[in-house]
Amino acid sequence: MTDSSATPRRWCLDWPTSGGGRVATADLKTVPEDFRVDEILDDFPVITDLSEVSGSGEHLCLRLEKSGDNTEYVARELAKLSGCRAFDVGFCGLKDRHAVTRQWFSIYRPGLVSEDEAYLARVAERWQVVGACRSSRKLRRGDHQGNRFVISLRQVSGDRERIDQALARVKGQGAPNYFGPQRFGHDGSNLDRAASMDPDALDSRGRRGKGKKRGGAGASKNVLYFSAARSWIFNQILAARVKSGDWLSPMDGEPGLNGQPGTVTGPLWGDGGTTAEETQARLEWQIAEQYPELLKVFSTTRMKPERRPLVARPADLDWHWLDDDCLQVAFSLAPGQYATTVLSDLFELEDRSLGQHNKQHG
Incomplete structure (x- = not known):
């Protein structure tokens, strides 16, 4: 039984940075296009001609570009469009709704190859379909090799030279792999x-x-x-x-x-x-x-x-200044590692999408 008289613990939700402090402040996700995520799944082809779906197997796999919808919602809607159970739709990882994301979904559709084109057309009315193939297996969490991020930080306030030096340090050694x-x-x-x-x-x-x-x-x-x-x-x-x-x-x-x-x-x-x-x-x-x-x-x-x-190692980390106070950062991370965690090692971030969410649900 819980002791109701016990004083609740105050949980610290901010942790030490690798450089002893953050070098700048910045706004994150001012608009969805500021946060782009592309799932890396080398097993499946990235194709644009969807008139003929390649591969074979009981699972139809779709690569969708979406914004404003989270992964689990899209998975449920794909199941409804197919007439299958929600459990029959697989994906590799959860992606933020306040972003422009590309990721793969698998839908269990045995014996329905002849109906793939019509199903793809229905899906394309909701989301952009940027790849499709057939596979013998359902996608599961962590099946992907990682994610590629292209992130634009706005209202960046700090010394540019220090910011560049801090980014170079993280490129060389990585950042603490905290959970957000x-x-x-x-x-x-x-x-x-x-x-x-x-x-x-x-x-x-x-x-x-x-x-x-x-x-x-x-x-x-x-x-x-x-x-x-x-x-x-x-x-x-x-x-x-x-x-x-x-x-x-x-x-x-x-x-x-x-x-x-x-x-x-x-x-x-x-x-x-x-x-x-x-x-x-x-x-x-x-x-x-x-x-x-x-x-x-x-x-x-x-x-x-x-x-x-303990270490999140951003691969192919690159950055350039779009304007005096707008910085674009691009890098890849392994599954289970978070772009915001890497950026928070350097920047005090203000997530602007949270204010938009509160307005929508106020």
Whole structure:
């Protein structure tokens, strides 16, 4: 049971930067065209002639350009247009609605090859179709190789030479691979919910509470809160290593990523804590044990401990000034890494799309 008299923890949602401070302020997503994302999926061809869909298999795969619609909404609408279940539509990752994004979706349409052209025409009435093929497999989270970003920052205020130097530093060494504050909810509300959960009311996999049907709203909310808890612990450990200046180099006891040594990682906490050993394990436990209200949610969930790189390394980072106060930055990131996290290492960002969202829902 939760102690209702306990004072809620105040969650810090800002973490140390690699340079000891940010070098400028800037506006982000003033208009959707300021934030462009192109999903990288080398397995599928990028074609413009859709009169004949290449490949074979039970899944029709579409590459769509969209703006104003988030990924899950588009997936549901594609299912309705096809007459299949929402579960039968796959995608590699979630993309922001306040952006211009290109990404792939797979729709399970066995035996309907002859109807592909008509289906594509219906989809094209809603979104621009910029690629299509048939495949034998459904797209799943993380199937893509990464994402390419082209981002225009406006109202940039700061010394241009310092900004250029900071960008060059990140190009060479990378940026701390924090989870963004949006994962934790407004003022850390997702963390509050994680801290107040009763582990005894969860099943052995931590996916649902007593009386909840598998796959219901309660299950998805639990997963959200678990994710917030383990992301918070990861961020706190990364923050400590950024402060101490050793976030770029392996420590004694570093387990590496997927059995590959040399990668500097931090823990995605689970039942049993961390897979690190020696010095690194002692550091990670020392920090994680400061948040017992979060650690307790892993005690009965059987959630397997995993690792995540401490460093986000933007590939092919390039930038140029469009105007005195407008900077365009382009780079690619691996799946699960966030462009706003990289930029926040250098800039104090004002997300203008949040004001637009509040106006629409006020």
